[in-house]
Amino acid sequence: DTAVSQTPKYLVTQMGNDKSIKCEQNLGHDTMYWYKQDSKKFLKIMFSYNNKELIINETVPNRFSPKSPDKAHLNLHINSLELGDSAVYFCASSHRKVEQYFGPGTRLTVT
Amino acid sequence: DQQVKQNSPSLSVQEGRISILNCDYTNSMFDYFLWYKKYPAEGPTFLISISSIKDKNEDGRFTVFLNKSAKHLSLHIVPSQPGDSAVYFCAASRAPNSGGSNYKLTFGKGTLLTVNP
Numbered sequence: 001d002t003a004v005s006q007t008p009k010y011l012v013t014q015m016g017n018d019k020s021i022k023c024e025q026n027l028g029h030d031t032m033y034w035y036k037q038d039s040k041k042f043l044k045i046m047f048s049y050n051n052k053e054l055i056i057n058e059t060v061p062n063r064f065s066p067k068s069p070d071k072a073h074l075n076l077h078i079n080s081l082e083l084g085d086s087a088v089y090f091c092a093s094s095h096r097k098v099e100q101y102f103g104p105g106t107r108l109t110v111t
Numbered sequence: 112d113q114q115v116k117q118n119s120p121s122l123s124v125q126e127g128r129i130s131i132l133n134c135d136y137t138n139s140m141f142d143y144f145l146w147y148k149k150y151p152a153e154g155p156t157f158l159i160s161i162s163s164i165k166d167k168n169e170d171g172r173f174t175v176f177l178n179k180s181a182k183h184l185s186l187h188i189v190p191s192q193p194g195d196s197a198v199y200f201c202a203a204s205r206a207p208n209s210g211g212s213n214y215k216l217t218f219g220k221g222t223l224l225t226v227n228p
Contacts, residue, residue: 042220049213050213056213094212094214096212097212098160098216100214103154104154105154
């Protein structure tokens with residue numbers, strides 16, 4: 001019973017395509033996040049949702065749009081993919097504490 | 112602008128000895144500090160955290176020390192085990208705005224720890 005799960009684990013696609021990454025948590029947490037780990041290995045926050053409401057929106061291109069259908073899900077849709085979008089994307093969740101619990105990551109490769 | 116820095120990309124220690132991982136930060140407004148462990152092809156796993164009002168927190172083999180005046184924290188692992196071999200990330204966060212529960216973690220670049228049998 002995985003706490004934070006992401007699908008797919010690997011995603012290879014061509015420039016210009018639109019793709020989505022799904023995230024689900026079964027921890028009953030009220031806050032979910034998306035992080036990006038780039039080629040330099042830095043983990044950087046992209047978005048945060050609390051009870052389906054967008055709270056944190058870092059400087060991320062408009063091509064990235066998070067959607068939270070309910071508290072347990074936070075999906076990431078990316079339009080018009082570019083080479084620079086290649087990275088590992090991590091979903092995380094937390095509940096009224098600083099500790100965040102991460103999913104296994106989705107490795108996105110744009111060719 | 113790196114607000115959280117881990118200046119040692121790698122560290123190698125013998126099994127049974129102490130591992131000391133270091134982290135420096137520049138933002139004096141951080142309220143919490145955390146350590147995460149990450150194995151290849153997996154997500155980061157939370158290890159231990161410390162509030163800025165404390166200078167030490169211990170959990171089993173893991174102890175985190177915070178020196179606010181030096182803007183420095185360290186993670187001690189005693190005794191080190193081969194299974195501890197992983198990348199260790201230091202992270203920091205401010206408390207959320209009043210009534211909020213979302214924490215924005217700022218991560219360091221990580222230190223690869225190798226524990227040799």
